Amino acid sequence: MPINNSTHIANYDSALRALGDNLKRIRRQFSISQEQLAERCGLHRTYVGAVERGERNPSLTSLLRLSHGLGIPLSELVYGVDQ
Amino acid sequence: MPINNSTHIANYDSALRALGDNLKRIRRQFSISQEQLAERCGLHRTYVGAVERGERNPSLTSLLRLSHGLGIPLSELVYGVDQ
Numbered sequence: 001m002p003i004n005n006s007t008h009i010a011n012y013d014s015a016l017r018a019l020g021d022n023l024k025r026i027r028r029q030f031s032i033s034q035e036q037l038a039e040r041c042g043l044h045r046t047y048v049g050a051v052e053r054g055e056r057n058p059s060l061t062s063l064l065r066l067s068h069g070l071g072i073p074l075s076e077l078v079y080g081v082d083q
Numbered sequence: 084m085p086i087n088n089s090t091h092i093a094n095y096d097s098a099l100r101a102l103g104d105n106l107k108r109i110r111r112q113f114s115i116s117q118e119q120l121a122e123r124c125g126l127h128r129t130y131v132g133a134v135e136r137g138e139r140n141p142s143l144t145s146l147l148r149l150s151h152g153l154g155i156p157l158s159e160l161v162y163g164v165d166q
Binding site for chain 1: 095098099102140141142143144146147150151156157158161162164165
């Protein structure tokens with residue numbers, strides 16, 4: 001197993017943007033508004049919007065709220081954010 | 084796509100413990116100490132220990148630091164935590 005010595009992903013901003021893109025794309029696929037998703041997740045609509053813009057660094061439980069609100073596995077929501 | 088109406092996963096604690104179990108198991112598979120992993124990730128050793136005990140709710144970027152420090156995809160680190 002190749003252990004990569006560099007300890008930090010160069011640019012976490014791109015990971016947060018990739019997460020936001022995933023969230024927006026999947027939400028739209030299911031024709032759910034930010035408001036509807038926020039209500040399902042017990043999160044504020046403005047928070048959902050900020051995550052979609054890559055402006056928030058959600059915790060694991062917030063990620064689980066979002067994936068659960070969409071009815072998808074967590075792995076699908078975070079797919080590719082570490083590429 | 085079945086949208087589950089319950090907006091919250093009943094018990095986020097179990098998700099955090101599942102993440103901790105994943106982290107400990109994978110870290111041990113690669114024979115890395117908490118200290119070594121913390122150093123690779125730019126995190127404090129006590130933080131790594133707390134995550135392993137399910138006592139922390141890591142952000143996405145902390146999860147990426149941990150998966151990157153182990154040299155594994157994020158999806159492997161969070162595998163099954165939403166079960």
